[in-house]
Amino acid sequence: MAEYSVIGDHTEFENAARVLAAGTGPVAVDVERASGYKYSQRAYLVQVFRRDAGVFLFDPPAIGDFTALEDAIGGLEWVFHAASQDLPSLRELGLEPASIFDTELASRLLGSDGFGLAAVVEHALGITLAKAHSAADWSTRPLPDPWLEYAALDVLHLIDVRDVLTQKLEDSEKSEIAHQEFMATLTRAPKPPREEPWRRLSGLHKVRGARQLAVARELWNAREAYAEQIDVAPGRLVPDRSLLAAVIAAPQSKQALAGLSEFHGRASRTQLDRWWDAIERGRASEQLPRERVPSDALPPPRSWSDRNPEADLRLKAARPVVEEVAEQLHMPTENLLTPDHLRRVAWNPPELTADGVGAALEMLGARPWQIAHTAQKIAEAFVDAPQSASDPDETAS
Structure with missing residues (x-):
């Protein structure tokens, strides 16, 4: 080793x-965080x-100021595996690449079998990586030698993988697609x-009434503030299911809360005053939360046939067409x-033309290559879709 x-x-x-x-x-x-252990994503x-x-x-x-590293490599192409996971933590340090290559994303675009780092490295180079410490607490000091070996291997082969995938992207005429995605x-x-x-x-959907929601809000806020203060993942202090149990059980005293078997966690008893104060704040609050919150989220497709039958038919017509293009x-x-x-x-369909669908997709954030491959197909599928569920030509889902 x-x-x-x-x-x-x-x-x-x-x-x-x-x-x-x-x-x-x-x-x-690459970046190692302490997700699941620490509050921050540093x-x-x-x-x-x-x-x-x-x-x-x-x-x-220990280093704090990473200016020297940014000056040394900031203008270069940075090779990541799943860049979106690491970029926020790097930006907190003032580290910002000029351009990137993402081996996970490139493997997806190439239709590879398996997109995890170990699978990608093995597929590209024939090298087997052990992924034994991916969920470790990387705030540990000193870091054990096996962890350091694991961390080094996360970057040691990435440039070679990048070279292999770059050639494959060129061979499959997907270089421009990859560039847009990166x-x-x-x-x-x-x-x-x-x-x-x-x-x-x-589990918040199990809570009934604005007053109980206020209690849930105050418990969540109290846990969040304490977790941030001591930099511990909130769920390690008191799990969500324990907060929810306290809300639903509605204990009438601090002692009753302490006696609630479902209310557990490393800070459930040591910070009992904190949780009881939160419950009392929720019960006394004059700022009651809304029971129903407006959302721009679409309903689940399984309910579309009742809520918007025409949209349901359009989706059922277009989905297999898009899947065919992907294949x-x-x-x-x-x-x-x-x-x-x-x-x-x-x-909410736009004008049923390639330009109309393309403009709508662009507004949603689709890239030019995605629009070029799908807009015309989607527009045609929408036009050809049956106009009602009773239409004998209804497209199968």
Whole structure:
């Protein structure tokens, strides 16, 4: 097993940045977080590999300022596996690539079998990677040697994989498709924060009435504030199902809450005052939440035949057409066109021409290559769709 060390010293960091700047070709980059352990999604390890430079493992909490690394490699192509997962954490450190290559996304566009890193590396290079530490707590210090070996292997082979996939993309005439997808990933704006994030509480649909919803809100907010304060994943303090149990049981005293067997978690008793105060705030609140929240989300397709029969028929006509195009292109249907985009143009159809459907898809965020392959087909499918469920020519789903 090769030995790797974590760089946290500023002098070593600046030396590593100079070595990377003198390397050749693109750089492979990966990030390890402590998801499920910590509240934040910050990076706890940044791995970088460049030919003629080697592998470097950087400790973000110890280094702090990553300007030297950004100056060294910021103008290069960065090679990721599933870039969308790593870019936000890197941007928090001031690390921003000029362009990217995503081996996971490229493998999808090529219709490969399996899109995980181990599968992609094995398929491209015939090398087997062990993925034993993917769910580890990367905030651990010092990091064990086997974890460091695992982290280094995440980037060590990515440049070679990139070269193989680049050739395959060229051979299959998908280079431009990949370029558009990579740029879309790099430039995609972050999702705006939810207006009422507490509504993410799992099982909230079981809560009845505005007053109980207020209690759920205050418990969720109390857990969130404490989790952020001590940087621990909220679910490790008190799981969602325990908060929900406390809401539904409606205990009448702090002691009753403590005696509730369904209310458990590492902080369920040590922070009992915090949770009881939250319950009392919810019960006394004059700002009661709405029981029904307006949403632009479409209803599930299984209900369309009752709620919007014409849209249901359009979707049933267009879906197999899009699936056929994806099959011809040898890629998953969801990579050819985001399923929600198809559902939205079926639910609220534009002018039933290629231009009309194309403009609607563009507004939803579809890339030019996606529109070019699907807009005409979707428009034709919508036109040919039966106009009612009783139409004898109804298209099969």
